[in-house]
Amino acid sequence: MITFEQVSVHYQDAAAPALTGLDLTVPEGELCLLVGPSGAGKSTLLGTVNGLVPHFTGGVLHGRVTVAGRDTRDHRPRELADLVGTVGQDPGAHFVTDLVEDELAYGMESLGLAPAVMRRRVEETLDLLGLAELRDRPLGTLSGGQRQRVAIGSVLTVHPKVLVLDEPTSALDPGAAEEVLAVVQRLVHDLGTTVLMAEHRLERVVQYADQVLLLPGGEHPAVLGEPAEVLAHSPVYPPVVGLGRLAGWSPLPLSVRDARRRAAPLRARLTQVRPTTDNRAAGGPVDRPTGAPVAEATRLSVQRGPIPALREVSLTLLRNEITALMGRNGAGKSTLLGALAGLHAPSGGAVRVGPLTPHRARPKELVRQVGLVPQDPRDLLYTATVAAECAAADQDAEAVPGSCRALLERLLPGLADDTHPRDLSEGQRLTLALAVVLTARPALLLLDEPTRGLDYAAKARLVEILTALAAEGHAILLATHDVELAAELAHRTLVLADGELVADGPAAEVVLASPVYAPQVAKVLAPEPWLTVRQVAAALQQEPKRGHEQGREQEPQQVADR
Template sequence: MIRFENVSVTYDGAPEPTIQGVDFEVPEGELVLLVGPSGVGKSTLLGAVSGLVPHFTGGTLRGRVTVAGRDTRTHKPRELADVVGTVGQDPLSHFVTDTVEDELAYGMESLGLAPEVMRRRVEETLDLLGLADLRDRPLATLSGGQQQRVAIGSVLTPHPSALVLDEPTSALDPAAAEEVLAVLQRLVHDLGTTVLMAEHRLERVIQYADQVLMLPSPGAAPVLGTPAEIMAVSPVYPPVVDLGRLAAWSPLPLTVRDARRRAADLRQQLEQRDGNAPLKGRGELRDQPQTTRTRHHTTPPTPLGEPTPRRWFQRRRATPTPESLYAAEVKALSVTRDHIQALSSINLTITPGETVAVMGRNGAGKSTLLNTLVGLINPTSGKVTPGGAVGLVPQEPRDLLYADTVAAECTTADAEASAAPGTCRALVSELLPDIADDTHPRDLSEGQRLTLALAIVLTARPSLLLLDEPTRGLDYAAKARLVTLLRDLAARGHAIVLATHDVELAAELADRVILLAEGEVIADGPTADVVVSSPSFAPQVTKILAPQKWLTVAQVRQALS
């Protein structure tokens, strides 16, 4: 169905090919998972299937890519639309209509399908992806995860033979991700749809793959094999594989169920260790301070479609008080947007040095809470009081990036934050090794752009740092570097609040977890107490080793040593 024959892609001005020596085939009716560290060319490889590379991205494609027998060099994306459906990392940039139902129908209209066929497929897709209640909603009012589901639905309705998906679950809550992956599995197994998918959150997807295609490093030839074969040698792997390597299990488990069947001896070893006391905080074997809460500003929100000034993502009180007893305080906060109650009666206190994970299903109000804390959204009622400077890294990093090079972004960030020259660049070097100064931000991967935006915000050293889905697009190594940096900030007294669907990140980093549902706080407490009792938000290690309360492989490794 999809065939690469000795393919290489070199972008204009690049000294080396982004991908080269790519030679493999995806058979009809199989799900092939594309894995590898950030920046190795996964998005480029996917773009070559849909024809976006090189017809829209520019550059030179050598070799041959065919889809259902059509050569992508001679067939542009529009001429492949009936056989290939593509969902990129940024669904909002692909929308062409205003409402959910119209977007689901648009692709079929372009292909000239009969109205009765379109109506049936729209209804089927609304049900498949849990979008029925959102059918009349404007796309601009949806959460990032809801937009992601609409984007996936819009390419499902034309019933393409092949689907190309770039980080399809990155913005989805755990339950929604499972629903989408279950839909993809049904398409593969029941309808013979071919799926090529890149995803960093391997803990969610590895068990669904028929084969795994690994890109080990930039420009290196890919390696194709079964999931077990690739996970045994891959530089990126989920916690269940990490635990299997630690316990020397062979073959390596790929699912929680497989790991639980082998974990009896490991549980017994851990029971004999003094470190198996109930965990109360982040993913380390020590007690952590427990607390949490938030902040306000009265700046009008940016009109939709207009660029957002970077300074709006970094707010400061007239008289900062870093010695304050709180980093932010929220009292009776309610927010109504477009006649929808986004937040209701929120009371929180966030203390210096505390790391808080805000979790909940898509549309629960997580991003609204963060945007209210930094002043991009005004409270409808209640009060948000910051204890000092507040900085926000938004879910869409392009909102903070507008210069032509990484160096120019850093120079501007230093000037805006009144920081010493080179401050931002040093942070970029710490988080993004080997990124050249003259690299254009648009040439970075989604995860690299997000990390650059984080470095820009951190340049101002805000006392309260807000991060909206900070691991979207990050591989495990990049996530580990981020965790190290955020732990260091917390140790220096910075408060950190992150809205995330990444349960593994929350287990690794957070002192405390707040669960939101329909704009209300439904749980608030130490990480272990909240996530261990939740089947949706428990990390893999917790599920494998239950009833013992372990959160991460790092904890287990430390206990065994």
């Protein structure tokens, strides 16, 4: 279905090609998952399939890419629209109408389909993606995850033979992500649709993949093969694969179910080395920090137009504490962050950050108390270079010139001053926005979906940065759908549902009690209370020698039995 013949792409002024020597075929009716670190060329490869490369995004394309016999060099994206459907990282960039139902119909209108066909397909797509209740909603009122589902739906209504998906679940809560991936799997299995998908959250998608295409980056060649074989040597891999590598399982498990079938000996070993301290990145005790209160909400309610976004939420955020805020799309997470940052006035109750009432405070006062990094860090970046962003941050915070640049160098060494923010990777852009916000040294740091678009290496770097900031005395609240991040980083977890706070407690207790928000390691090793691969590895290093030898004797026997 999709053929790459000695494909290379080189962008002007780039030090190295984005792709080089790609020579492979993606068969019809299979889901091919692209994996690799940020900057390895995944988005460029997707662009060669739908014609965006080289027709719109620039770059010099060498070699030949064909989709169902059409050469993408000779066919512009509009000439491939009936064949290739594309959903990028930013769903809002796809929208051309104002209402959900109109957006679902727009692609079919462009192709001139009959009204009866359009009506039927719109209804089918509304049901498939759980959008029926949103059909009359303005797109501007939807949450990030809801917008992502609408963007995917607008592509599905055209019934393309090839789907190109760039991080389709990045803005979705775990339940919504499973629904979308189930639809994609149904399209592959039942309709023979070919899907080419790039996704950083491999724990969500790798079990659905028929093949994995690894782009290691640099001069290393691309590798296409069976998922377990490719991930055995991949620099990026989901936690369940990391656990399999640690335990020495072969073949490696791709799903929680596969891992649980092999995990009995490992669980037995871990019962002997149950740690008394938390072996996560923070290295601190299991107990929550006991810092002073930084912010407090008391029976806080917020109305967003006709919709009650928050309902009598009460919470206190402490210094030195990292709190994960979780909940399904539209639960009110971003609204709560906005209320703490002064963007939304309460319709009931009260909110305080330090001595201030956020929505009434002057910006120069508020910036020293609370800083918000939004879902898209580009919303904070408005100049042409990294140096100009840092200078503007110093001026806005009334800080000593060079303060932001010094902070950025500590967080992300080696970033060139003359680089345009739009040319940065997602992880670099997030770190720059974080440095801009932190220049004023706010006591409370708010992050909205901070790992969207980040690979595992960038996410690990973010964990280190936030852990260090918490140790310096900041209170950190991050809204996230990334259950693995919450398990790795958070001391405390809050869960919102329909604007109400339904859970508030130590992160381990909250996520272990939830089948939705539990990380992969917790599901594999339940009922033992382990959350991350890092935690298991640290515990096994403490394992008594005799128990270690017994465990090693048991595991090969189980593999042989299978």
